[in-house]
Amino acid sequence: MTKSEIRNVHARRVWDSRGRPTVEAEVHLADGSIGRAIAPAGASRGSNEAIDRRDQGKAFGGMGVAQAVKSVHEEIAPALRGLSAADQAAVDRRLIELDGTALKSRLGGNAVIAVSMAVAHAAAACAGEPLWRYLAAGRPVRLPMPIIQIFGGGAHAGRRIDLQDFLLVPIGATSFDEATAIAAEVYRAAGLLMEERGLLRGVADEGGWWPEFSSNEEALSEAVRAIEKAGFRPGENVSLAIDVAASQFGRKDRYKLTADKTELDTAGLVKRLAEWCVRYPIISVEDPVAEDDHDGMRAFTAAVGERVQVIGDDYLVTSAERVTKAAAAGACNAVLLKPNQIGTLTETLAASDAARRAGWRTIVSARSGKTEDFTIVHLATGWGADQLKVGSFARSERMAKWNEGIRIEEALGAAARFAGRDAVGGTGRRVAAE
Ligand code: PGA
Ligand code: ZN
Numbered sequence: 119m120t121k122s123e124i125r126n127v128h129a130r131r132v133w134d135s136r137g138r139p140t141v142e143a144e145v146h147l148a149d150g151s152i153g154r155a156i157a158p159a160g161a162s163r164g165s166n167e168a169i170d171r172r173d174q175g176k177a178f179g180g181m182g183v184a185q186a187v188k189s190v191h192e193e194i195a196p197a198l199r200g201l202s203a204a205d206q207a208a209v210d211r212r213l214i215e216l217d218g219t220a221l222k223s224r225l226g227g228n229a230v231i232a233v234s235m236a237v238a239h240a241a242a243a244c245a246g247e248p249l250w251r252y253l254a255a256g257r258p259v260r261l262p263m264p265i266i267q268i269f270g271g272g273a274h275a276g277r278r279i280d281l282q283d284f285l286l287v288p289i290g291a292t293s294f295d296e297a298t299a300i301a302a303e304v305y306r307a308a309g310l311l312m313e314e315r316g317l318l319r320g321v322a323d324e325g326g327w328w329p330e331f332s333s334n335e336e337a338l339s340e341a342v343r344a345i346e347k348a349g350f351r352p353g354e355n356v357s358l359a360i361d362v363a364a365s366q367f368g369r370k371d372r373y374k375l376t377a378d379k380t381e382l383d384t385a386g387l388v389k390r391l392a393e394w395c396v397r398y399p400i401i402s403v404e405d406p407v408a409e410d411d412h413d414g415m416r417a418f419t420a421a422v423g424e425r426v427q428v429i430g431d432d433y434l435v436t437s438a439e440r441v442t443k444a445a446a447a448g449a450c451n452a453v454l455l456k457p458n459q460i461g462t463l464t465e466t467l468a469a470s471d472a473a474r475r476a477g478w479r480t481i482v483s484a485r486s487g488k489t490e491d492f493t494i495v496h497l498a499t500g501w502g503a504d505q506l507k508v509g510s511f512a513r514s515e516r517m518a519k520w521n522e523g524i525r526i527e528e529a530l531g532a533a534a535r536f537a538g539r540d541a542v543g544g545t546g547r548r549v550a551a552e
Contacts, residue, residue, distance in 0.1 A: 121149035122204040122244045127233055129190035131183050134159055134487040135515040136323065139183045143190060143232035145240040147203055153240025157228040158458055159487035161323060162273040162282060162363045164409055164432030166440075168461035171226025186226040193225060194233055203241040210234055210464035222461040234462040235493045249493070250526055253500025260535035261294035261527050262482065262498045263287065263542050264520065265359050265402070266301040267510040268308050268344065269329065269337045270322020272366050274486055278319070278330065279377045283361035284337045285507070286345070287401060289539035290355030294527045297536075298511075298520050300348075300356060305511040308344035323486045324509030325516045333378050338398045353399030357542075361404035362391065365432045370411040384414040392421045401543045404429035404454060415449035425544040427452045427479060436460040438468040445476030451545050452479040455503065457494070470501055479541065484508040488515040492522040499526050504541035 126146040134140045138159065145153045159170065171189060173182030197216045201209050213234060217225040242252035250259060265285050272282030286304055291297035308327055312318040317329040331337050338358065345352045352358075364387070367374055371383040382390065384407060391406050403422070407414030409432040419428045430450040434440045436459040444450050453473040457466040470480050482498035484507065498506045508519040527534045 155235030158485035168227030210462035249496035270326035275322035282363035307348035325512035326510040359402035
């Protein structure tokens with residue numbers, strides 16, 4: 119018997135930041151170590167993501183997780199018993215085989231990711247190490263650059279504006295702690311500005327302000343004003359990032375920007391976004407076009423990729439295979455890593471490795487439906503990701519992540535390093551359009 123042998127896997131229903139049911143898994147090892155993790159849930163989901171198992175039916179708007187919890191108790195627990203939690207790859211392989219579907223729909227993506235993450239936590243506990251240190255396995259670690267939402271839109275804010283996220287990148291920060299302090303000042307300034315103008319409707323799903331803007335561009339100009347009001351220089355201390363989440367308002371050659379009262383083809387959308395990247399200090403753009411718009415993704419990357427980071431989220435769904443293909447095609451130059459998009463930690467790490475091989479940057483990301491679980495902060499730090507995106511600077515399910523980063527930085531003490539401004543932005547390489 120080894121200390122790290124899995125003795126039992128337990129699951130329960132808990133609740134996420136939208137008040138919806140989700141799965142918490144608990145893994146018990148032979149030496150008494152316990153690992154626990156909770157599955158998150160997205161609202162603007164890619165169509166090639168792992169599929170959560172939901173009960174349908176009347177209760178909780180069909181979002182119940184009784185079936186997913188049952189998958190854990192009846193199938194996953196017996197299949198994992200006896201495996202070593204220290205061999206994450208073997209555990210995840212067993213989960214993938216046991217499920218047997220392309221998108222983990224049989225056992226449920228929610229059941230599988232909760233267990234996969236809980237196994238990592240149990241293994242770290244068994245090794246007597248915090249998860250980030252355990253995952254780093256002796257490699258030097260550094261804290262990722264935070265990307266912090268300031269305004270929410272799209273599917274997270276009643277579609278008042280079309281673009282989903284307007285975010286800050288505190289490029290002038292020299293530590294994670296300082297990055298959060300800058301975010302706090304700008305977030306507060308943005309709130310005051312919106313209040314002064316009488317535009318505030320509340321906060322969106324990820325804690326960002328939800329103002330009554332009359333166009334998408336107004337969110338950009340107001341974000342710049344907020345940076346200035348907080349006493350920082352736009353583009354010098356603090357830059358901007360956007361998550362267009364374009365699959366939410368269109369598909370190839372048909373993009374309907376309701377807030378701008380306009381419909382654009384792919385070339386039109388690419389042109390408009392590229393113009394915004396010149397007019398505003400934007401250094402990162404996520405999902406600029408829809409998940410089926412390969413040509414648009416290539417055109418946009420060719421147009422701005424030298425200076426601007428182009429992130430694939432719905433477009434890549436944390437898949438190593440998609441990352442490798444996209445890199446060969448010159449579509450995107452960075453990958454968003456959402457563990458529940460692909461379903462296991464081993465596959466998430468594979469997507470990260472594929473991105474590194476391509477010379478891309480990596481961004482570990484939360485989902486819009488979250489909990490107090492802060493596993494992703496440990497993944498980002500332990501795996502050496504460039505950036506961490508967990509939503510805005512309000513609501514405890516978001517703050518739990520920022521606060522955990524601060525604790526990790528402090529635990530590293532003098533050895534703490536920070537992925538500064540060089541860890542975000544374009545490739546510096548020109549890519550020729552065809
Ligand atoms: P989600 O979206 O609602 O699917 O979590 C977050 C994102 O698009 O980055
Ligand atoms: Zn996204």
